[in-house]
Amino acid sequence: MLVLGATSSIAIATMRRLAAQNKRFMLVARNRDRLTAVAQDLVTRGAASVDTWAMDLDDTTAHGEMLAIAAERLGKIDLALIAHGVLGDQQAAEADFEIAAAVLHTNFISTVSLLTWLGNYFQAQHGGTLAVVSSVAGDRGRKSNYVYGASKGALNIFLEGLRNRIDRDGVQVLTIKPGFVATPMTAHVAHNALFATPDQVAIGILKAVDRRRDVAYVPWFWAWIMLLVRAIPGSRFKKMNM
């Protein structure tokens, strides 16, 4: 299993559930110390082997080398989980294009680079699962976080198109749409009853992988919430404070 953004809470929770099944892992993330800590944790929990690769995934020019090494070390990539991302500062991004562009680069452009390589790899292999952590925020443009939302919305469209291209080759392209999750990314906001733990999200992800789903809202009740949110007409939506 290849995990990009392997020190994210959702990635860690997902890998922990798989570690006991004697899986082999290749972890990629920016912070070397945290990578080592996560790798030790997975080995302790029963992972067959854990390789790590420290890099900033924003650097798309280094993706090819990293992915080639991952494929070589794992022998065969059966499952790739893309979980890196930033929430960004919406207000700062409203004032400064460079800040907005950085959010789009990390959440969308860098992911497109990974998906291009991995999509072709899986297509050639005639199988495998590409699981990508997107967000419910990509379903509508909300005034409170539309820059982040746009990066995830664009990602959703890209994933849909990629799926329509390579599903017929036996490749599962899974768009994961978590709602609010209690992680360091959301540590600064007050948590309400809708917040899920990373482990609840991990359970949803693994279930969706098992059932070869295309799109998974996690936890499941977000499918209903977003059905309602998507049903709000634009003329009403623009007057709401969401």
Add this chain to the structure above:
Amino acid sequence: MGRSYGDVCLLQNGTLLRTPNLDRLISFDAQTGLLRCEAGVTLAQILDFAVPRGWFLPVSPGTKYVTVGGAIANDIHGKNHHVAGTFGLHTPCFELIRSDGTQLVCSPTENPDVYSATIGGMGLTGFISWAEVQMRPIVSRRIRYHSTQFVGLEEFVALSQASTQEYSVAWIDCVAQGRNFARGIFIQGEHDENPGPLTPLAKPKLTLPFDLPAFALNRSSVGAFNTLYYHKQISKQRSGFTDYEPFFYPLDRILQWNRLYGEQGLLQFQCVLPWAINTMGMTQLLKAITTSGLASFLAVIKVFGDISSPGMMSFPMPGITLALDFPIRREVSFDLLDRLAAITAEFGGRMYPAKDACMSAAHFRQFYPQWEQFAVYIDPSFSSSFWQRVAGLG
């Protein structure tokens, strides 16, 4: 976790270091059962990991929702104190990060004085980053238990002293007066020595999604609960097998049970009284509670053993410990706590800082005369509301 009872972990106008993301395991030796993990790992997480592998916590408190760091800092104890001592006795090594950036590996041989000050040191000596926990082997999740009704403290002490089991504790009724005074149920048990299931049984937890109104918990409702609980056990004795979860963590089945106490919350009290020729001190404590009319849901009483802790400020001492909680009813509750503290002091006992919110400086210094030696090891950047109150730095 944010689930502490008192103010040992709080600091008014200070910065609180939360550790939920320090939840990684570092290593586990499947031969010896030695686990090394980060300090934010909870006992619940350790059990999820270790029980299926045939290992159990060396010491288990009444809830599994505590972190390893908190367990060391409060040098917690459990139902097996009389045979296993405190948690600190089973943490052969840990790392302490001081505010000047130094990282001290502490063990009985390496920085032994800091090791001793940090076990039960209420988090004041620095930041515990990781620790080793010596687990104990099990062959089954099941506990063989045996429970016995008793009336009166003498009967409780006799049952405790006669028990040969690894775990023992008693629930005691703090409402009943007259001929039912000090009635309770003595519960003992040990790990099933016959190989049995190790993997968990899926069972959803009950959660209280809201706070009950304060009037839900009054003398008659708790009295009724206690009578029911007492008579749940129809026969005087009962034996059987149970999963370890309900045996060790009955309240964890109701996540956020504290909300039963309503918005105003609850106060905890735990003290230990040393052995004396009779149980007069404990009788006085119970009388003070029953006559106060402040209902206590569950009061727990247990005999501590004489295994001493490596911790300088550790709470347990040989004798009888009583732990209970009651709702905050303004002055009445605090008046009662003052009475209980005075009785504890009179009989040479001590109170447990981890469960305290109002211990006076004078009482603290009487309970822990070694406090000045301990203060030398406090990290200059660390403090707590509790410490400011009892050390007179407030």
